[in-house]
Amino acid sequence: MQKTRVAVIGCGVIGPLHAECYKNNEDVEITWMCDLIPERAQALAEKYEVHKWTSDPAEVFSARDVDSVSICTDHGSHSQLFASALEHGKDAICEKPLAHNVKSLDAMLAAAKRFPERVCGGVFQHRFDPIYVELRGLLASDILGCLLNASASLRCLRTGAYYKSAQWRGTWEHEGGSVLINQAIHYIDQLLWQAGPAEKITAAIRNVAHKGIIETEDSAAAIVEFENGAVGTIEATSASNINWLSRLSFFGTEGGIEITNDKLSFVEMKDKSLELSIRERLEAAVAPKPAAVGKKYYGTGHGAQLADFIEAVRTRREPGVTLESAAETARAILAIYESARS
Ligand SMILES: NC(=O)c1ccc[n+]([C@@H]2O[C@H](COP(=O)([O-])OP(=O)(O)OC[C@H]3O[C@@H](n4cnc5c(N)ncnc54)[C@H](O)[C@@H]3O)[C@@H](O)[C@H]2O)c1
Helix, strand or coil, X not given: CCCEEEEEECCCCCHXXXXXXXXXXXXXXXXXXXXXXXXXXXXXXXXXCCCEEECCHHHHHHCCCCCEEEECCCHHHHHHHHHHHHHCCCEEEECCCCCCCHHHHHHHHHHHHHCCCCCEEECCHHHHCHHHHHHHHHHHCCCCCCEEEEEEEEEEECCHHHHHCCCCCCCCCCCCCCHHHHHXXXXXXXXXXXXXXXXXXXXXXXXXXXXXXXXXXXXXEEEEEECCCCEEEEEEECEEEEEEEEEEEEEXXXXXXXXXXXXXXXXXXXXXXXXXXXXXXXXXXXXXXXXXXXXXXXXXXXXXXXXXXXXXXXXXXXXXXXXXXXXXXHHHHHHHHHHHHC
């Protein structure tokens, strides 16, 4: 079978990680690199020995030697690029969040409906981390009894220099928010994937320490009421002096589990033999070696997720993270902003 021909659109921070994952996939040939900033497209093309590069995504969409595209651009451009890809007969996977507002999100879902033969996906690479896959299996078997609390938090530091590094960052128009929709989204996605769906979310957002730097929020808190009856919280800030501290916690009538920075940090169960087996299972679920590109807290899931997506393209099946499922998390985050505004 011929290799799947892929284009990477957006060659900034995350585009190179997609390229690296595709390079390591023997079923893939990267045929195009694309970025509005031509030097970025050219540099990444040269690094990965890709012969074609452009600053115009329309050129990629009309190219015959592209089967599938990775959309790695700023939030505000995802929806239009995604719809154009599908209209031109390409399969597409889009970085998180799918969209920065409800209108754009609906347009993406409508495009996918118009072209049901296309394979579409959204990046949530942590859904491929062995520890979270294992945890999902455990929680699905009601191992904690009746779920009472399920919560997620992220504390990280994004400086003024980070927000100034690209014009779209820290703006409602192009990013659609900040710490929630960009950084904490990974753990909100895990919270919903593990314990969701959510029935109701109420929230408050603030710009505490980044006034004059961003117009969006640097800190947020939300109360989540889950359909299964549990209640929980989401807390996030990008203004702490902590590089990256993520926490997910699940507490039920039989015990509780906490994951800190993607590793088991707490387990206590009424049944001690069960506690031991949960500890062993979650400690054994070790992530593979990280890719040579990208930050440590991106985790190692991109390789697995993009491999899954390519297999889906090749076999015409649904990918592990469908567009609808990625959209649920985007919709929850947009609901948090709406709740905070009202
Ligand atoms: N999954 C993760 O862990 C992870 C990590 C970082 C970023 N991201 C996501 O990846 C996306 C990109 O983030 P980034 O940090 O790489 O941003 P970035 O600003 O560093 O890079 C985006 C690039 O896209 C280019 N671009 C914008 N519009 C374009 C268009 N219409 N056509 C072609 N190129 C275009 C820009 O010129 C820029 O080079 C965002 O959605 C972000 O949330 C995901």
